[in-house]
Amino acid sequence: MKKVSFKLMMILLMGVFVMASCSEDDDDNNDVMPEESNTIVDVAAGNPDFSILVQALQSTGLDDALANESGSFTVFAPTNAAFASLLSELGVSSLDDIPSEILTSVLLYHVLDGEAPASSVETGYYSTLSEGPQEGYNLSIYINMDDVMINNRASIVDTDVMADNGVIHVIDKVIMPMSITGHAVANEGFSSLAAAVTKANLADALDSDEVTYTVFAPVNSAFDDLFANLGVTLDDLTADDLTPILLYHVVDGFVPAADVASGYVPTLSAAQGRQASLQITVGDGVALNSTSNVVVTDVVATNGIIHAIDEVVTPPSVVDIALDNGEFSTLVDALVKADLVETLSGDGPFTVFAPTNAAFDDLFADLGVAGIDDIDVATLTDVLLAHVVSGNVASTDLTNGSVPTLNAQKSIDINVDSGVVIDGQINVVLADVQGTNGIVHVIDEVIVP
Structure with a gap:
């Protein structure tokens, strides 16, 4: 046999060593431990002061949701003392005495969708994950950052406890859904x-x-x-x-x-x-x-x-209804000129068939005048009073027939067979606007005596 050279032997030995090393590396890779989970639930479970919170999450099945690593949440976490105070307030001895659906609603009332560190929280209302009275609208909480309180009940005592799927802010009271x-x-x-x-x-x-x-x-x-x-x-x-x-x-x-x-x-x-x-x-x-x-x-x-x-609104009279609606600005001008504002602001009750601005524009065109200023007060008063009936007569109370108006010389003919029609051609386009001293029905033409 030929002798193997020293150089060749060294190459072979190095190859064996490299192969063995690769094999060991593969074994080491197979033994790598998965990254440790640090979700909101994990953080809470690792803090003995949240043991009742964790128990509540587990009893309602919410622990799995808040352990979802692909989610993002902000949790206002009540301490054990906060839960103890709640149980005393409710007059119960343990969480088991609270129906599961109520406890679920309460717990979700402490959770916001998305991660909101303390630096991003401003005074205002925030939507929680607790369901409201209508689908798609969740219950709101009010956070006052001046006092650092939620719903004027719970103080935020610690902030920005970070987790892989969100953030925890610690509170000293359990917050309850509010009416x-x-x-x-x-x-x-x-x-x-x-x-x-x-x-x-x-x-x-x-x-x-x-x-x-x-x-x-x-x-x-x-x-x-x-x-x-x-x-x-x-x-x-x-x-x-x-x-x-x-x-x-x-x-x-x-x-x-x-x-x-x-x-x-x-x-x-x-x-x-x-x-x-x-x-x-x-x-x-x-x-x-x-x-x-x-x-x-x-x-x-x-x-x-x-x-x-930003302003208190008060129940309107029939005159206020006209004043508040820009579509009646010509009617208002006419009432002012005819000095009928005070009359129609009285006790009444009145039923007013109110012409829109467009209805007055048509009248002015028919008369060949520019506007209210071209109509004398006496004529204007007769026209306006022909739009007012004594009593508070809703559209459902109207019947076919002739109805007297506050213009003693003018009755209006009412027909309700197909909608409400006055004098054969004037239509009620909006009915039953209720005021304190009467009711308004909107019409598309001016009633002319």
């Missing part, structure tokens, strides 16, 4: 509203989960302006004074901002045995009766939804 009344009380910006609601004995009604309301809630400065205009304070007003005003801000049902449309809606404020109408105008923003603006939308409560407004 409309609860939200009014929790936000200092609604303190005047809360005081008025209490004085009018409406707090329980707006706290009930048996009904659902939409509330246009005036901020404190709105009440300040109202009281200044009236020359009174809240102490000067009785429950009877406040009730019709407050209920005029409440609409039956759940109406989020996305569903608000221009037109008249009935409120809970009683007027002439019916419900006083509120005018809503949707443009660049949302205005009520052309004067009050919606400044915050979609605060979701357990029994409805709140939109904040």
